[in-house]
Amino acid sequence: MVKRLEIAAIEGIPEIVPGDDLAGLIFDACEAEYPLQQGDVLVVSQKVVSKAENRIVKVDPDDPLSHKPLVVSEAKRVLRRRGDLIITETKHGFICANAGIDRSNVAPDVAALLPEDSDRSARRIRDAVTHRVGAPVAVIVADTFGRPWRRGVTDIALGCAGILPILDLRGTPDALGRIMHVTEVCIVDELAGAAELIRGKSTGVAVAVVRGVDPQWFGPGSVAEDVVRHHDGDLFR
Amino acid sequence: MVKRLEIAAIEGIPEIVPGDDLAGLIFDACEAEYPLQQGDVLVVSQKVVSKAENRIVKVDPDDPLSHKPLVVSEAKRVLRRRGDLIITETKHGFICANAGIDRSNVAPDVAALLPEDSDRSARRIRDAVTHRVGAPVAVIVADTFGRPWRRGVTDIALGCAGILPILDLRGTPDALGRIMHVTEVCIVDELAGAAELIRGKSTGVAVAVVRGVDPQWFGPGSVAEDVVRHHDGDLFR
Numbered sequence: 001m002v003k004r005l006e007i008a009a010i011e012g013i014p015e016i017v018p019g020d021d022l023a024g025l026i027f028d029a030c031e032a033e034y035p036l037q038q039g040d041v042l043v044v045s046q047k048v049v050s051k052a053e054n055r056i057v058k059v060d061p062d063d064p065l066s067h068k069p070l071v072v073s074e075a076k077r078v079l080r081r082r083g084d085l086i087i088t089e090t091k092h093g094f095i096c097a098n099a100g101i102d103r104s105n106v107a108p109d110v111a112a113l114l115p116e117d118s119d120r121s122a123r124r125i126r127d128a129v130t131h132r133v134g135a136p137v138a139v140i141v142a143d144t145f146g147r148p149w150r151r152g153v154t155d156i157a158l159g160c161a162g163i164l165p166i167l168d169l170r171g172t173p174d175a176l177g178r179i180m181h182v183t184e185v186c187i188v189d190e191l192a193g194a195a196e197l198i199r200g201k202s203t204g205v206a207v208a209v210v211r212g213v214d215p216q217w218f219g220p221g222s223v224a225e226d227v228v229r230h231h232d233g234d235l236f237r
Numbered sequence: 238m239v240k241r242l243e244i245a246a247i248e249g250i251p252e253i254v255p256g257d258d259l260a261g262l263i264f265d266a267c268e269a270e271y272p273l274q275q276g277d278v279l280v281v282s283q284k285v286v287s288k289a290e291n292r293i294v295k296v297d298p299d300d301p302l303s304h305k306p307l308v309v310s311e312a313k314r315v316l317r318r319r320g321d322l323i324i325t326e327t328k329h330g331f332i333c334a335n336a337g338i339d340r341s342n343v344a345p346d347v348a349a350l351l352p353e354d355s356d357r358s359a360r361r362i363r364d365a366v367t368h369r370v371g372a373p374v375a376v377i378v379a380d381t382f383g384r385p386w387r388r389g390v391t392d393i394a395l396g397c398a399g400i401l402p403i404l405d406l407r408g409t410p411d412a413l414g415r416i417m418h419v420t421e422v423c424i425v426d427e428l429a430g431a432a433e434l435i436r437g438k439s440t441g442v443a444v445a446v447v448r449g450v451d452p453q454w455f456g457p458g459s460v461a462e463d464v465v466r467h468h469d470g471d472l473f474r
Contacts, residue, residue: 002245002246002248002270002271002352003245003246003435004243004245004246004435005243005244006241006244007241007242007244008239008240009240011239011240022361034239037325040351075309078472080472086278087472088241095385095386104299104411104420105411128420144420147384148332148385148466148472148473148474149331149465149466149474150393150423150426150465151403151465151470152402152403152404152423152426153396153421153422153423154385154423154427154430155418165326165391166388166389173441174341174342174441183381183390184388185381185385185389185390185433186388187389187434189387189389189430190430190433190434191424191434193391193427194244194427196422196427197424197427197428197431198240198241198242200411204411212409213434219314226388227387227389228387228388229387229388233388234386235317235319235324236317236386236387236473
């Protein structure tokens with residue numbers, strides 16, 4: 001029996017507006033298409049979380065740069081600028097373009113800010129969906145970031161609940177019995193990226209479900225505490 | 238019908254030694270467990286590619302740092318050092334710890350170097366496996382890299398063949414009809430990370446198959462040409 005993971009795109013989630021019961025809408029959409037099971041990992045787009053939490057601001061629809069002043073006010077620090085590109089450190093500690101503010105998949109006259117606390121957002125969705133399913137599921141809130149040194153963006157985890165953000169393999173043997181010293185795998189980032197492959201950018205699929213992850217990966221932790229690297233551990237800020 | 242991806246772990250690939258017909262061994266292992274189909278993406282661990290290509294050097298098994306002099310000679314540049322940690326730029330243009338040299342999943346008296354040209358390695362495997370399958374498959378050679386700003390490692394693509402490394406969505410509409418300006422998604426890195434979720438680090442599963450990717454993603458390109466960001470486009474070197 002081959003070990004396998006399945007990643008399913010959940011369509012049927014309506015356009016989200018502030019105050020929507022996002023967890024309920026996600027549960028209902030899954031129920032209709034792909035009923036959730038114990039151990040499923042839901043990967044939810046930051047954009048719908050920001051919309052549900054009213055992290056939306058007005059911008060001039062005719063000016064593609066009208067959100068730029070917000071970038072500077074939302075950022076904790078501006079790290080680099082080149083032309084219109086502003087690389088920022090957000091108050092959450094994320095290093096990303098434009099303080100995470102963006103205008104894709106929102107109406108032309110608004111921009112979406114990052115959630116205040118994406119781990120908390122993930123916990124709320126996890127708690128509500130777990131209650132509806134009657135068995136534990138995990139939740140990742142995902143966003144799209146660029147990287148230094150490599151072209152193209154990938155999805156990463158802004159927040160998580162119910163899943164270990166980092167799988168700590170230090171001290172476990174590799175396939176040849178050698179003890180591994182420094183292998184801590186950021187599984188929530190890999191799960192976010194995997195989900196992006198099926199969610200896509202232009203298709204408006206806000207949620208994907210990853211089924212088949214190792215049950216030992218379920219546990220406590222948060223992106224803010226466990227994944228964000230702080231200044232003193234960072235060599236490239 | 239829910240759109241889905243499946244990622245399968247291919248076990249049964251024997252310990253690889255220099256000169257092995259890696260593509261043939263991969264094909265045979267897949268045939269036994271999970272017969273390949275047109276459009277499958279094989280994600281192959283760098284470690285088995287390096288072993289098959291004899292990118293193996295002797296080190297002192299009793300000294301966990303005996304590969305460090307190699308790091309300096311393999312690297313094009315050393316970017317940062319902190320204690321035993323050496324962040325390097327390799328001759329391929331990759332920014333990673335220890336010039337990509339590592340000692341996990343190899344015998345205690347050797348270390349594995351990166352393949353000379355992982356895109357070429359991927360092409361060779363792709364060509365041979367495609368011939369055996371009788372229909373096109375794609376291949377990614379994956380390795381595990383750390384990141385600045387975020388803790389934990391993730392798998393990324395060192396090389397690829399038969400799949401577009403970057404999906405260029407610039408100029409296509411998002412879900413609300415807005416034209417996206419800067420969305421180029423590095424799907425080969427997301428695929429490498431997704432495969433890591435099932436391959437794991439300690440289980441010695443050298444290959445995973447991703448099934449169900451969009452047929453439009455098949456096409457030309459290489460990691461070296463399309464993903465590696467060059468000095469003049471980089472803000473953090």
